[in-house]
Amino acid sequence: MRIALDAMGGDYAPHEVVLGAVQAAPALGAEIALVGEPERLTAELKRCGGSQQGITIVPASEVIGMGEAPAQAVRRKRDSSLMVAMEMVRGGEAAAFVSAGNTGAVMAAALLVLGRIEGIDRPALGILLPGRNGTPVLVLDAGANADCRPEWLVQFAQLGSVYMTRTAHLPAPRVALLNIGEEESKGNQLAQEAYTLLKRSGLNFTGNVEGRDLTRGLADVIVTDGFTGNVVLKTSEGVADFILTELQAGLTAGVHLKLAAALLRGALQKVARRIDFREYGGAPLLGVNGVVIIGHGRSNSRAIASALRTARDAAAAGVVGSLTGLAGVRGT
Amino acid sequence: MRIALDAMGGDYAPHEVVLGAVQAAPALGAEIALVGEPERLTAELKRCGGSQQGITIVPASEVIGMGEAPAQAVRRKRDSSLMVAMEMVRGGEAAAFVSAGNTGAVMAAALLVLGRIEGIDRPALGILLPGRNGTPVLVLDAGANADCRPEWLVQFAQLGSVYMTRTAHLPAPRVALLNIGEEESKGNQLAQEAYTLLKRSGLNFTGNVEGRDLTRGLADVIVTDGFTGNVVLKTSEGVADFILTELQAGLTAGVHLKLAAALLRGALQKVARRIDFREYGGAPLLGVNGVVIIGHGRSNSRAIASALRTARDAAAAGVVGSLTGLAGVRGT
Numbered sequence: 244m245r246i247a248l249d250a251m252g253g254d255y256a257p258h259e260v261v262l263g264a265v266q267a268a269p270a271l272g273a274e275i276a277l278v279g280e281p282e283r284l285t286a287e288l289k290r291c292g293g294s295q296q297g298i299t300i301v302p303a304s305e306v307i308g309m310g311e312a313p314a315q316a317v318r319r320k321r322d323s324s325l326m327v328a329m330e331m332v333r334g335g336e337a338a339a340f341v342s343a344g345n346t347g348a349v350m351a352a353a354l355l356v357l358g359r360i361e362g363i364d365r366p367a368l369g370i371l372l373p374g375r376n377g378t379p380v381l382v383l384d385a386g387a388n389a390d391c392r393p394e395w396l397v398q399f400a401q402l403g404s405v406y407m408t409r410t411a412h413l414p415a416p417r418v419a420l421l422n423i424g425e426e427e428s429k430g431n432q433l434a435q436e437a438y439t440l441l442k443r444s445g446l447n448f449t450g451n452v453e454g455r456d457l458t459r460g461l462a463d464v465i466v467t468d469g470f471t472g473n474v475v476l477k478t479s480e481g482v483a484d485f486i487l488t489e490l491q492a493g494l495t496a497g498v499h500l501k502l503a504a505a506l507l508r509g510a511l512q513k514v515a516r517r518i519d520f521r522e523y524g525g526a527p528l529l530g531v532n533g534v535v536i537i538g539h540g541r542s543n544s545r546a547i548a549s550a551l552r553t554a555r556d557a558a559a560a561g562v563v564g565s566l567t568g569l570a571g572v573r574g575t
Numbered sequence: 576m577r578i579a580l581d582a583m584g585g586d587y588a589p590h591e592v593v594l595g596a597v598q599a600a601p602a603l604g605a606e607i608a609l610v611g612e613p614e615r616l617t618a619e620l621k622r623c624g625g626s627q628q629g630i631t632i633v634p635a636s637e638v639i640g641m642g643e644a645p646a647q648a649v650r651r652k653r654d655s656s657l658m659v660a661m662e663m664v665r666g667g668e669a670a671a672f673v674s675a676g677n678t679g680a681v682m683a684a685a686l687l688v689l690g691r692i693e694g695i696d697r698p699a700l701g702i703l704l705p706g707r708n709g710t711p712v713l714v715l716d717a718g719a720n721a722d723c724r725p726e727w728l729v730q731f732a733q734l735g736s737v738y739m740t741r742t743a744h745l746p747a748p749r750v751a752l753l754n755i756g757e758e759e760s761k762g763n764q765l766a767q768e769a770y771t772l773l774k775r776s777g778l779n780f781t782g783n784v785e786g787r788d789l790t791r792g793l794a795d796v797i798v799t800d801g802f803t804g805n806v807v808l809k810t811s812e813g814v815a816d817f818i819l820t821e822l823q824a825g826l827t828a829g830v831h832l833k834l835a836a837a838l839l840r841g842a843l844q845k846v847a848r849r850i851d852f853r854e855y856g857g858a859p860l861l862g863v864n865g866v867v868i869i870g871h872g873r874s875n876s877r878a879i880a881s882a883l884r885t886a887r888d889a890a891a892a893g894v895v896g897s898l899t900g901l902a903g904v905r906g907t
Contacts, residue, residue, distance in 0.1 A: 389763040423805040431721040431802040454809030470763040473755040477786030482814040
C-alpha cells in the first residue's frame, strides 16, 4: 500500500510534515509518497536524519497556500502538491491521501478529482474525539457543510456507521444526534426533522446526545450540521488549551509547587497527550471516492504521523469499497 | 435590596439552595427571600446552622418539577415557589429573581409575569464564561431560542452590550459573532446575515470569533443562536469534566505520584475552581422586564451563592432600567 502525503500543506510544512513521515514510516507497513518540491523535500529528508526506507519523493512544482480561495486554487494549480497527491489516488497509484493544508482546497480537490460516492449529496468531515472508554467517537459533519438539510444528516450517519464498522470493528455502531436536550421534541427545526428521519433509517439510532456527552462514550457516531460541528470541535480545543495553560500557570507559581510539578511532569504530559485532539490527528472526509484524511493546519510531526496511521487503517479496512456498496444497497 | 430565591428549584433543592443562601448572606448586602414550603425551609435553615440574618421565608405551597412541561406548569401552579418569587419582582417586593429550577419554566414565568422589554422580540439566556484576563465573557443566546432570525442576534448583542456596560463598567463592550472562520463570508446563512446587520448596528462590533476564541478575551459579548450556544456551553462543561477526571486518574496512578499530587492539591483545586463554570453561576435572562438569574440544575451551594451575587450586581447596576431606556433610543 502507498499513501500520498501532501508534503507542502500545513502551517509547518514541509519540515514537520517530512518529520512526521520519517517518524511514522518504520511501523506504518505502507509506503509514503512525499509529494512536493523535490529539492526542498530531499533537503528536509536529509535534515531529519533517520532512515528513509519506505519513503519516496513525487515531484510537484506548485503549492496551494493556506489562505487561497479553494475552488480557484485547485483549478489553476494542477501541478500543486495537493492536486498531484489527489490524482495519485484517482489513478490507483496511492490507496489514500493525507494533507494538513488548506481544508477548503482539499475538499474542492477531492470533489473535483475523486467525485462523490453515488447516493451521497454532500461529503462530510469526520472528527475522531477521544472517548472515555478508549474508543474514539466519530463526530460529523465537522465543517464541510455550514447549512444542512435533514436528509444529509442521515447520510452522514450512514457514512459514519460504515466508517466505524470497518475501522473500529463495531458490528452496529450507535448513532446519536447532537441536540440541546434528550427528548425527541427538543432542538431547532433541523434537529427535529433529522430525528424523525434517523428513527426510521434502519441505523442503530439511539436518540439525542448533548454537548457534555461527546466524550462520555454514549455513542460511536454523532451527527450534526457542519456549523455546529465545527464550533464544537474548536470549542473543545479552546477549553482544553485554556485548562492546560491555567494548570501550568498554577503549577509554577511557587517553589515547592515547582518541585512537585517536576515529579508530576511525566504524568501531566501523558494526560495532556491523551486529551490533545491532535493525537487523534486526521479527519476523514467521508462521501468521496477515495480515502482522504485532512490534518489540522497546525499539525506537528506527531499529528502527521497520526494522520498517516488513520489513512492506512481506513484504506486497509476498505472503507470506500463498503460505502460504494452501500449506495447499491440503498438503491440510489 | 431584596432578592427572591426559588428555594425549591434545582436538583439539590432545597438543601443546597438554602445552604447557598446562608453562605452568601453575610457579605451580600441584600436580603434574601427564600420562597417555598415554610416548614421544610425552616428545618433546612436550622440544619444549616449558621446565622440566618438577612434571610426571610416567603411561603409557597407548590413546586414545579424539573421535568414538567413549562408552559402548563407556570399556568397551573400559581402558588409554586417559582411563580411566587417571580411575582415578587413584578410587585416590586424584590429587585431580582434567582432559580436553579426548570429553565423552561423560569423563562415561561418571566415572559408571563414580567413580560418582554419593548423592542426585544425574544429574551436570550446569557452565560458568563471565564476569560483568560480575568474578565468574564458574556455568551448569548445559550439556549432560550433554538431557531433564530438574524435580527434577533442583533438584539442579543444590544442586550449583552448594555449588560456588560453596566455590570463590568466597560464603556463600549466588544461584540463578536460566533462563527466558523474569521472572514465575513464565512458561516451558515444565519451567521452571514447577522454579520451584515451587526456591522451597521452602531455597536462596537469586532467581527467573527471561533469556538477556540471563547475564553481568549477577544470579545466581551459573543452572540449566537440558542442551539449553537447551548451546545457550546455543554461541550465546554463536558471537556472540562473530561480533562479533570483524566488528570485525577493520571495523578493517582503511582505512589510517588500520589505524594506529589498531595503537595499539589491546593494548586489543582484552585485551578479547578477557576475553570469550573459553576463558579460563574447564574445565567442572566436578558430582555424581560426584571432581573432574572437562572442557575444550573445541578447547582450546589457555591453556585447558588454565586448566582445571588450575580443577581445583586445586575440589580444594583440598573441593567433593566438601561435596557428599557435602550428601547426608547432605538425608537421602537
